[in-house]
Amino acid sequence: MNETLWYVSRATGTLSIVLMTVVMILGLVLSGARQRAGTRTTVIQGVHRSLALGMLTFLVLHIATAVAETYVHIDLISAFVPFTSPYRRFLVGLGTLGADILAAVIATSVLRQRISQRVWRIVHRATFAMWPLTIWHGIAMGTSNEPLLRGTTIACAVAGGVVLIWRIAGSHRDSARRREVLRQEWT
Amino acid sequence: MRRDKRGEDEVVVDRVACTAHGVCSVVSNGAIELDEFGYPVPSRLTMGRRDARELVAQCPARALLIARDR
Amino acid sequence: MSLVALLDDAGLTGRGGARFPTSIKLKSALETGADLIVNACDGEIGVHKDALVVAEHLDALQHGADLLARRVQWAAHRGSATERRLRNAGLRVLPVPSRYVASEESALVSLLHGGRARPIMRQAPISTGGKDAQGRRLRPTLVLNAETVWRVSQIERHGAAWFRGYGTAEEPGPRLVTMGGNVDRPGVYDSEAGVPMRDLLEAAGAVDVRGVGISGMSGGWLRGRDAWAATWSDAGLAPYGIPTGTGAVHVLGRSACPVDHLAQIATFAAGESAGQCGPCMFGVPAVASQLERLADGVLPAEEMLDLHHRLGMLPGRGACRFPDGVSRFVASGLRTFSAEVDAHLAGECVLMQERAGATR
Numbered sequence: 001m002n003e004t005l006w007y008v009s010r011a012t013g014t015l016s017i018v019l020m021t022v023v024m025i026l027g028l029v030l031s032g033a034r035q036r037a038g039t040r041t042t043v044i045q046g047v048h049r050s051l052a053l054g055m056l057t058f059l060v061l062h063i064a065t066a067v068a069e070t071y072v073h074i075d076l077i078s079a080f081v082p083f084t085s086p087y088r089r090f091l092v093g094l095g096t097l098g099a100d101i102l103a104a105v106i107a108t109s110v111l112r113q114r115i116s117q118r119v120w121r122i123v124h125r126a127t128f129a130m131w132p133l134t135i136w137h138g139i140a141m142g143t144s145n146e147p148l149l150r151g152t153t154i155a156c157a158v159a160g161g162v163v164l165i166w167r168i169a170g171s172h173r174d175s176a177r178r179r180e181v182l183r184q185e186w187t
Numbered sequence: 188m189r190r191d192k193r194g195e196d197e198v199v200v201d202r203v204a205c206t207a208h209g210v211c212s213v214v215s216n217g218a219i220e221l222d223e224f225g226y227p228v229p230s231r232l233t234m235g236r237r238d239a240r241e242l243v244a245q246c247p248a249r250a251l252l253i254a255r256d257r
Numbered sequence: 258m259s260l261v262a263l264l265d266d267a268g269l270t271g272r273g274g275a276r277f278p279t280s281i282k283l284k285s286a287l288e289t290g291a292d293l294i295v296n297a298c299d300g301e302i303g304v305h306k307d308a309l310v311v312a313e314h315l316d317a318l319q320h321g322a323d324l325l326a327r328r329v330q331w332a333a334h335r336g337s338a339t340e341r342r343l344r345n346a347g348l349r350v351l352p353v354p355s356r357y358v359a360s361e362e363s364a365l366v367s368l369l370h371g372g373r374a375r376p377i378m379r380q381a382p383i384s385t386g387g388k389d390a391q392g393r394r395l396r397p398t399l400v401l402n403a404e405t406v407w408r409v410s411q412i413e414r415h416g417a418a419w420f421r422g423y424g425t426a427e428e429p430g431p432r433l434v435t436m437g438g439n440v441d442r443p444g445v446y447d448s449e450a451g452v453p454m455r456d457l458l459e460a461a462g463a464v465d466v467r468g469v470g471i472s473g474m475s476g477g478w479l480r481g482r483d484a485w486a487a488t489w490s491d492a493g494l495a496p497y498g499i500p501t502g503t504g505a506v507h508v509l510g511r512s513a514c515p516v517d518h519l520a521q522i523a524t525f526a527a528g529e530s531a532g533q534c535g536p537c538m539f540g541v542p543a544v545a546s547q548l549e550r551l552a553d554g555v556l557p558a559e560e561m562l563d564l565h566h567r568l569g570m571l572p573g574r575g576a577c578r579f580p581d582g583v584s585r586f587v588a589s590g591l592r593t594f595s596a597e598v599d600a601h602l603a604g605e606c607v608l609m610q611e612r613a614g615a616t617r
Contacts, residue, residue, distance in 0.1 A: 030208075030247060036225055038209030045210060045247055116392045117204065117249050174206045174225075174535060181532020185354045186373035202534035203378040203390055203576050222570050223543075226535035230573055255380050 005069035010142070012062035013095075014149045017138045019055035020102070021156040023048055024131050025163045032167035052106060059099060091140050098134035101126050131160060196239035197254035199231045204250035214245045260324055261287070264409065266417035268429040273362075273402030274301065274475055274503040276491070279409065282399060283325060285384060289397035293326035294369060297333045297343065297403040298353050300360030301473040302522070303505040306433035307403040308339045309445040314407050315346055321410030326399060332365050357474070357529035361577050362400045364531075370395050375531040376577035404433055424450040428490050432504055436461035438470070439510030450490035450501070454479075457489060457506060465511040468593060472502025474526060475582035477589030478515075499589060514608040515594040516601050519587060520545070520552035526583045536574040541583055543567055548587065554604040561602070564591075 026048040030041065067079050074092060078085035082100065083093030108115060108123040135157045142150035171179075207225035215238075220228045231254065234242070243251045258266075265280035273296060286293075295318070297307040310318055311333075322329045333340035335352040343350045351369055353359050359374035363383040368374040370393050377389050386397040401409075408430060412420050423431040428450035434457060437443045441462030448457060458466065466481035477499035479487060487493055491500050509515055523545040530538045547564045550556040556564075571584035591598055600606045 036207055036209055038213040038221070041208050041247065042210045042213040042245070045245070112249065113244060117390075118392050120249075172206070173539075177538050178532050181530065181538065184356075186356070186359070186375055186531075187354065187368065199380065201378050202536070202574060205535060207535055222536060222540075223567075224535055224539040226539075226574070228570070228574075252380070 002069050002071055005065045006071045009062055009065035009069060010146070010149060012058045012065065013138065014142070014152050016055060016059040016062050017134060017153055017156050019051060019058065020131065020134060021160045023052045023055060024127060024160055026051070027127070028163050028167040032171065034170055034172060036172060049109075052109070056106065059102070063099065088141070091137055094133045095137035095141070098130045098137060101130040101133075105130070128164075135160070194236055195233050196236045197231055197233045198239050198242055199252050199254045200227050200229070201250045201252055202226075202230070204248050206248045206250070208247045210245050210247055211242060211251060214242055260409075260413065263412060263417055267412045267420040268417075269405065269408055269412060269420065270428075271402055272306075272404035272408065272432065272504070274472060274500075276500070279401065279405055282384060282401070285382075286326065286397065286399035289385060291326065291384060291386075291397035291399040292328040292330065292369075293322060294330045294332050294351065294365050294398060294400045295322050295403055295406050296360060296362075296365060296400055297331060297339050298360035299334070299339070300357060301475060301503040301505055302357070302525075303437045303470075303473045303507045304435050304503045305437075306435050306445050306504060307333075308337070309433065310403045310407045311339045311342050315342065317410045317414075318403060318407050319346070319348070321406040321408075321413070324409060324413055325401070325406065330369060332360065332368075334360075356531075357526070358531050358577060358579050361579070363577065365400055366395055366398045369398065375533055376575075376579070378533075378576040425490055425492070427492060428501075432501075434489070434504045434506060436463075436506050436508070438506075438508035439463065439465065439513065440508050448489065448504075451493075452489050454487045454489045454493075454506075455485050458484065458508070461506075461508070463508045466508055467511045467513065468509040468515055470507035470509065470590075471499050471505070473505045473507070474522060474586050475578070476500065476502045476505070477585055478593035480593055497589070497593075499585070512608075514552070514606055515590065515597050516548075516606065517552045517608065519590040519594075520548040523548045523583065523587055526579075530579070531577075534575040534580070536570060537580040540567055540571050541580060544571070544583070544587060551598070551601050554601050554606065556602065558602045561598075 026044050030044055030048060063079050066074050067076055072087040074085050074087050078092060078096060082097040083089055085092035104123050105127055108120050112120050135153065138153040139150060142153055205226055209221055209225055211219045211227055212221050219232060222228050239253055243253060261280050261284045264283060269279045270276045271279060297311050299305055299307040330351045331343045331348045332351045332353050333343055334355040340350055340352060353368060354374055358364055358376055361376050363377040363379060364374045366383050367377050367389055372389050372391060372393055377383060379387060381387060384397060384399055386395045388394055421429045423429065431447060431449050434446045434448040436446055436457060443461065446457065446460060466484060468481055469479045469484035471477060471494065479497055494501060509518060527542040527545040530541050532538045544564065544567050547556060547560060568584045568588050571580040573581065597606065
């Protein structure tokens with residue numbers, strides 16, 4: 001039983017990283033598209049939003065099983081408060097921190113119509129910190145005797161990294177023009 | 188302020204927030220047309236309350252607002 | 258009698274161009290305890306009346322401002338003589354970047370609250386306060402043009418009847434008009450609604466008038482012969498689809514190419530967009546580039562339809578009225594100077610041929 005939990009935890013953890021990477025890539029494509037096509041954008045946004053919520057199921061399962069199994073010692077507090085785990089304090093902490101940021105990102109997105117756009121944007125941008133932390137957590141904690149899990153995480157890192165670079169490298173003409181005018185004297 | 192579930196709401200475009208994603212045109216089934224640069228043509232549009240809510244929620248830039256009752 | 262009632266009796270409307278009844282603005286400002294910004298920027302092209310009011314009537318202007326609010330800020334373009342005069346008088350100056358839209362009402366309110374001098378998208382009048390896009394809280398703020406504030410002080414001293422002794426019943430009161438362009442004596446003139454435009458043109462020494470531009474980029478055009486015959490008032494100019502607005506009169510001489518002039522102003526306008534609203538930041542440059550090609554005689558006639566379509570897409574689709582103004586200004590110019598436009602489409606403008614020869 002305990003061993004099952006351990007395996008479920010690692011499988012759901014890897015799956016969470018895969019889904020998180022896909023959601024992030026979709027988000028980057030949404031905000032970074034050079035050409036905007038309404039239909040494509042609408043579909044990508046729909047998948048981005050629902051997959052983000054879907055991912056939560058696996059993440060909750062990952063955290064719950066990691067706490068429940070007794071193979072290594074991870075307590076309930078360290079599932080919420082980063083860097084408090086008795087077992088591999090730093091690496092588990094990275095995952096906890098990532099999950100905390102994710103909770104904030106999702107909460108602000110669900111409440112988006114009721115909070116200021118500015119707050120939403122700032123929190124949403126924390127994804128740029130959350131994702132690498134989580135990847136680091138995944139690669140460092142995956143063991144070498146399961147090359148599939150570690151390989152999957154590394155593949156996510158590469159895919160996400162490539163899209164991140166694509167996102168930073170260019171922009172839509174709307175944001176380009178806004179930035180251009182903003183550089184002029186306005187105060 | 189009236190707040191019955193049925194009835195109509197006026198959706199207005201926040202021109203500063205709008206970044207031409209074009210989602211409003213798709214979600215409104217073309218009721219909101221886009222100009223040559225991809226920005227919605229009408230600045231305000233009256234529609235059923237539920238449709239209005241849905242439209243507002245779908246805007247990626249949060250550039251659609253329900254008009255304040257006067 | 259309260260100041261609100263007095264201004265209502267006098268029928269004073271905003272001298273910044275929008276013509277909104279000052280009494281209504283003041284009433285709401287008094288209810289909310291609004292601060293006052295006296296707008297002495299002369300933001301419209303070809304307008305210099307605020308500078309004159311500050312230079313020659315500063316005491317009366319200050320008196321007017323004191324009547325309207327307890328806390329007053331004086332908006333003037335950074336580095337201008339007006340800014341220097343206001344500072345020397347020990348007034349609290351709000352230095353405004355020398356940009357077209359920067360002196361728009363909501364842009365000034367944004368600047369006052371530590372934001373950029375760019376117009377704010379709003380659902381309620383900016384004078385009632387609110388929040389900007391960055392979430393900054395904006396206090397209720399009354400923005401009045403310098404000439405308007407000066408008129409308030411005059412009305413308080415001389416009474417509503419004195420004020421109504423000038424102008425027409427619908428557009429009462431004395432008004433400042435800035436004459437410029439192809440005239441011998443450019444400058445600011447005391448005038449009023451209802452006077453023949455001929456008087457203004459003769460006073461400023463206009464000769465060889467091809468056309469007359471009214472109210473800068475927020476107005477429109479009259480052909481020379483219409484200008485000599487027209488009456489200077491909103492009602493008198495209504496048949497031409499233009500308002501007296503900011504009170505600028507720009508005379509275009511016979512030796513000037515109106516198409517070239519339109520293209521130059523439109524290109525200037527394209528660079529003045531605050532880069533906030535898509536229809537403006539892309540629409541105005543698109544219009545300008547078509548006008549540039551028209552001026553150069555290389556615009557195919559069938560593209561005129563696109564140009565008019567683009568002009569029709571500008572109004573009512575921005576946080577401020579800047580794109581509306583540009584649209585009206587250009588459309589009015591194309592209509593007024595249709596003969597010159599047609600010549601350009603056929604590549605026949607004399608001035609254009611001269612210019613092409615010079616660059617060859």
